[in-house]
Amino acid sequence: MSPKFSAALLPKGFQFSATACGLKKSGIDLGLLISEIPASAACVFTTNLVKAAPVLLSQMHLRRTSSGMKAIVVNSGNANCSTGVAGIAAAKRTAVDIAKAIGCREEQALVCSTGVIGVPLPVKRIQDAIPALVRQLDATSDSFKKFTCAIMTTDTFPKWAAANCTIGSKKIRLLGCAKGAGMIHPNMATMLSFIVTDAAVSPVVLRRALRTAVAGTFNAITVDGDTSTNDTLALLANGASGARRIRQGSADYLRFCGALESVCQSLALQIVADGEGANRIVEIEVKGAVSDREADRVARAIGNSPLVKTAIAGGDPNWGRILAAAGRAGAQLDPNLIEIRMCGMLVCRNGCAYPFNERAAHRKLLAKQIPILVDLKLGQGRARIWTCDFTADYVRINASYRS
Amino acid sequence: MSPKFSAALLPKGFQFSATACGLKKSGIDLGLLISEIPASAACVFTTNLVKAAPVLLSQMHLRRTSSGMKAIVVNSGNANCSTGVAGIAAAKRTAVDIAKAIGCREEQALVCSTGVIGVPLPVKRIQDAIPALVRQLDATSDSFKKFTCAIMTTDTFPKWAAANCTIGSKKIRLLGCAKGAGMIHPNMATMLSFIVTDAAVSPVVLRRALRTAVAGTFNAITVDGDTSTNDTLALLANGASGARRIRQGSADYLRFCGALESVCQSLALQIVADGEGANRIVEIEVKGAVSDREADRVARAIGNSPLVKTAIAGGDPNWGRILAAAGRAGAQLDPNLIEIRMCGMLVCRNGCAYPFNERAAHRKLLAKQIPILVDLKLGQGRARIWTCDFTADYVRINASYRS
Numbered sequence A, B: 001m002s003p004k005f006s007a008a009l010l011p012k013g014f015q016f017s018a019t020a021c022g023l024k025k026s027g028i029d030l031g032l033l034i035s036e037i038p039a040s041a042a043c044v045f046t047t048n049l050v051k052a053a054p055v056l057l058s059q060m061h062l063r064r065t066s067s068g069m070k071a072i073v074v075n076s077g078n079a080n081c082s083t084g085v086a087g088i089a090a091a092k093r094t095a096v097d098i099a100k101a102i103g104c105r106e107e108q109a110l111v112c113s114t115g116v117i118g119v120p121l122p123v124k125r126i127q128d129a130i131p132a133l134v135r136q137l138d139a140t141s142d143s144f145k146k147f148t149c150a151i152m153t154t155d156t157f158p159k160w161a162a163a164n165c166t167i168g169s170k171k172i173r174l175l176g177c178a179k180g181a182g183m184i185h186p187n188m189a190t191m192l193s194f195i196v197t198d199a200a201v202s203p204v205v206l207r208r209a210l211r212t213a214v215a216g217t218f219n220a221i222t223v224d225g226d227t228s229t230n231d232t233l234a235l236l237a238n239g240a241s242g243a244r245r246i247r248q249g250s251a252d253y254l255r256f257c258g259a260l261e262s263v264c265q266s267l268a269l270q271i272v273a274d275g276e277g278a279n280r281i282v283e284i285e286v287k288g289a290v291s292d293r294e295a296d297r298v299a300r301a302i303g304n305s306p307l308v309k310t311a312i313a314g315g316d317p318n319w320g321r322i323l324a325a326a327g328r329a330g331a332q333l334d335p336n337l338i339e340i341r342m343c344g345m346l347v348c349r350n351g352c353a354y355p356f357n358e359r360a361a362h363r364k365l366l367a368k369q370i371p372i373l374v375d376l377k378l379g380q381g382r383a384r385i386w387t388c389d390f391t392a393d394y395v396r397i398n399a400s401y402r403s
Helices: A053-064 A084-102 A123-135 A141-150 A203-215 A251-273 A292-303 A306-313 A319-327 A358-364 A392-399 B053-064 B084-102 B123-135 B141-150 B203-215 B251-273 B292-303 B306-313 B319-327 B358-364 B392-399
Strands: A014-019 A030-045 A069-076 A109-114 A159-167 A170-179 A192-197 A232-237 A281-289 A339-342 A345-349 A369-375 A381-388 B014-019 B030-045 B069-076 B109-114 B159-167 B170-179 B192-197 B232-237 B281-289 B339-342 B345-349 B369-375 B381-388
Touching: A014 A123, A014 A141, A030 A053, A030 A123, A030 A141, A030 A192, A030 A203, A053 A084, A053 A109, A053 A232, A069 A084, A069 A192, A069 A232, A084 A109, A084 A123, A109 A232, A141 A159, A141 A170, A159 A251, A170 A251, A192 A251, A203 A232, A203 A251, A251 A281, A251 A381, A281 A292, A292 A306, A292 A319, A292 A369, A292 A381, A306 A319, A319 A339, A319 A345, A319 A369, A345 A358, A392 B392, B014 B123, B014 B141, B030 B053, B030 B123, B030 B141, B030 B192, B030 B203, B053 B084, B053 B109, B053 B232, B069 B084, B069 B192, B069 B232, B084 B109, B084 B123, B109 B232, B141 B159, B141 B170, B159 B251, B170 B251, B192 B251, B203 B232, B203 B251, B251 B281, B251 B381, B281 B292, B292 B306, B292 B319, B292 B369, B292 B381, B306 B319, B319 B339, B319 B345, B319 B369, B345 B358
Parallel strands: A069 A109, A192 A232, A281 A369, B069 B109, B192 B232, B281 B369
Antiparallel strands: A014 A030, A030 A069, A030 A232, A159 A170, A170 A192, A281 A381, A339 A345, A339 A369, B014 B030, B030 B069, B030 B232, B159 B170, B170 B192, B281 B381, B339 B345, B339 B369
């Protein structure tokens, strides 16, 4: 966690705690966050048809509760996915026990899991840990920091982001954390993210704000083209700041959306930067497409190309692979018009090589952030996505994940 | 090349030669095959919108020639792609010189290139090599063997396959070779393949036979999801066997298609086996889908999943990743019905873990061929594709390809 984090960034009325319950071989693997007062909730879940038990349960709780969300309980080390009826029962058991311990109804708790698929969740370990977990709840940076660590799997660093804005005369705060690493793909990959705010927002308005913020951030990143069974992004707003309620379409709403988007953007980029085995962030911007949708297709074809991503890993300005990926994207294009820039250097014009200094280009490509700009020169459509390079370490991590 | 190859496998009336013209740093990189009499030709080209100059030229020649194809000239080491007007001129120059040297019209020659994209083709080197190339033409196994080596790039072994069948009382032969390695994806990736036969078949019937043979073979393999700019599969039939002409829909036709498909199948599997960095072939069969098309979607989602492919590289029976890939394929499915077998072992039933011996499974997964069977239990749709595992060597090869 960045040394710049301080308790002043914590939104009012939220508490955190984390502990080790033995689901991971070592380290903390169970986290809890609660809102002292019931909070409006908005969530985005995986689009995979294979959904983990906690996703199915949380979706149901979100539909059912009319009295606001109180808690989010998260375990790492076991995805509780493809675990059948017993898996659903385990997720429900977790929610029931948390609800009892903090004094709310079970549908006021969301449950999230991440880890290996298809292994029964030893829910007893979670149940046994809940009393201590609840006892340790508090509103300190230290607890928040522990919570961000409890949700990690192959992540190499905890991810968090904060923002604030003024609503009326009151300051409202947003604070989020995320875990990512592998299986990151548009439409929410094995990614868990939790954002809390002390703004006052109705569930309907909160949902709309979240949907807008996600489109150009969490849904614009890809690590390996795989979409997980457990993805959950949950946003809670408890109103504890005392600021006036944010109404749809108001100036307050726009300010709130701006702050929310900056948190989502920061978390999404941290996930890409920590893509399994990744050394560099690649920002792929496509313009000049006949529509935004077609631009997005081209950007994703480039961003998911293992050949492009391995070339970036090697610091190789291999623009031919970018062009080839664009050509198979299924979007309208004329190869003879295409212009490509890597790290600001023009490398391809009218679909042909544009002379550039290979040595200088290679040096530029060793940077941490690699911008790639592809101009199709056909229309006004644009899109931007982020991915990471594809290194031998990705393979090493994933060839032995379970062992 | 397998020691089983003998001159008896060569179809009548074809000659081969190969030489080093200096496009690769070392080794032979220019091959020529000719038919002594004009041959019917059928081709399948890349579907990438970015097409290399030789692809554009060969497509034009195929449309224009009414008098049969005489020659195929192939270089490795340079793709002659994204090389603009000069690239087209270089491909044309090659065809013109070959035509002059062997005595045919330029549109009776097909031109193919494979190698790095975006670097001007030094066509002078090819022109200078043509006299020797033509002088060395002959119908020996040795020349064919050299030809199969001249077309290789990152391939680790030459690929060839032969078949024969009887048409009337005459034996007809088919002989094919291919280069593959990286960028192998449905709809013909950086793959060049040439198949010659001494059967007598009209261009129309030949095209139909090729299209049928390709569907379940070359178009059912994937290495990395990338589709190249240069893919070409060319089939020449010169009738030199003296066998009667094969008519559409006849028993002769079915026999011919069977032999053609066996050649395509063998070449396709050799390409997968030699996928960049690959150690194992993975055969993914999906059944029980609502349609063949949906089965194909699921099979390809699994076959293109880096997480599945890295697990296979590690000998890890991680069926959860297979299930997760199926779930995001965009096909209709019920996770609670799915059954998965790896190497014949039931590992997932009703979408849940089925108890299996991890150690035995790991041992089985170290085999060269890994069959994966996914039964969606919804309908009669089936599909089968082949891919390879995804190793750290793939990254090593592709991070430094140009240097």
